[in-house]
Amino acid sequence: MVDVSRVQKELTECNRDSDISGVSIALHDGGSSITHLTGTIAGPRDSPYEGGTFRIDIRLPGGYPFEPPKMQFITKVWHPNISSQNGAICLDILKDQWSPALTLKTALLSLQALLSAPAPDDPQDAVVAQQYLRDKATFVSTARYWTEAFAKSDSTGMEEKVQKLVEMGFPEDMVRSTLLSVNGDENMALEKLCSG
């Protein structure tokens, strides 16, 4: 059984100063389940993720807070410790180093810190980690591009491109997945969509 009262207090506590902390939590898609939440973190300054807003899927196991919450990036991120495929996170406090004294807020803040301080020696995404180690400049530009493309939902990014391609007659889900696969490049996505 999830400790409902604790989670509710955590949500209140976390959202009280979300303007300052840059992290907030809400029920997933406005749903009613307190065990399925969505966290958002602001991309840390002086990092390739600056300006982006990253959404994180949070599922609370029955043993929470004695078991760690399951967290996964919904927003695509280019980061050595975050899977570029499915958003899985490699962070010790979400695994064996979890402590019941930690909270969803502190976990999200830890993710924020992870964005600004990648740990390529313990990678989740080997490709990104290799790029980070071998070609930092490319890594930074790619990460910045992904931030622009996926983490800025209200800028002229994803939604507009999706809208355009959908108007061309492609199914929306295919447009989205194609756009994601080409890192948001509209022309490449169109090319891919046309080629089948």
Add this chain to the structure above:
Amino acid sequence: MGYDGAPSPASAAARDAKKKRGNRSSAKLKQCKLDARREQWLSQVKDGKEATAKPLPAGAGSGAGSNAGSPILASPHPPLPRRRADARSRGGVLEDDKEDAGATGQEVGGSDLDSPMHSPCSDNSRGGGCAQSKRCSSNGGGPSLSSVSSLWSSSRSVSDAEDDDTGSGPEEENGVLDDWEAVADALSVDDNSHCRQSLGTTMPPAATSESAPLANTSKRTEPIRSNARAWTPDDTFRPQSLPSISKQSSFPARIGNCWGMGMSAAHQSILSMPLSCPICYEDLDPTDSSFLPCPCGFHLCLFCHKRILEADARCPGCRKLYNAGSAGEGAPAPVRLSRSCSMGPRH
């Protein structure tokens, strides 16, 4: 029988005063003063056999006298009959012939019950009560004795009040107590008159001898009522043998809080940092806030601690394993820091 035998107006006045005093003191006895002072006086009786041999029976005689006089003398003091009735109702039936004596002894039990809640000087905090007990016992006994007795008497007053009422027989306490009171009284009279005599007057004039016990009475009884002290350091009649110990107001709080009466509730909440369990966010009760299973000082409630012990048994604060010896049993031996030892029977 020295003074009873002498038919001087002085001794009559002394006895009269003693009657009064016996009555009044029965109402004013605080549980905290008993042990140290009693022991002190009893030992003094043994030491000064010569000096006390005569006054002891005198005191007993005056006690007997006050038995008869007590109902009448008690009437001018409205609080006394009420309290005594109270004590009697708690203690059950009490025969008339030992009423006064019984009331003294009963009052021990009665004040045990009453004092934490009703006595005017301990109504503010239990810390105050403890300090008060310390104060009087520091006058009465040596350092070790006083600390022990203050602990004993205070803890008994707050936790074992009910047991005490029935447990220790009133008569048993009573006899010793009465003697002790009488001895204390007689001694001071004796000393005083000796002083007078040595100064040159062959027979103590009525005025001086009368004033001595009266002064003694007022000195003894009034302070006891107000703040339960026995002798002040500048007391004229303070025995020379009493050690002079400065008041250590912080001492009973430190020692006492191990027994749960050293701190007031307000004090507790200031000192024990978290008000709610950081794990389940429920309020910590005093037991929880004094519960420190890990040397790192991480507070948590007993429920969450048990839950953690059932899982990986690591402290949420420092991630170290809880003490292997205690964690294995599932019954941890909490490390108690003195500042947060605040388990109180009041709660």
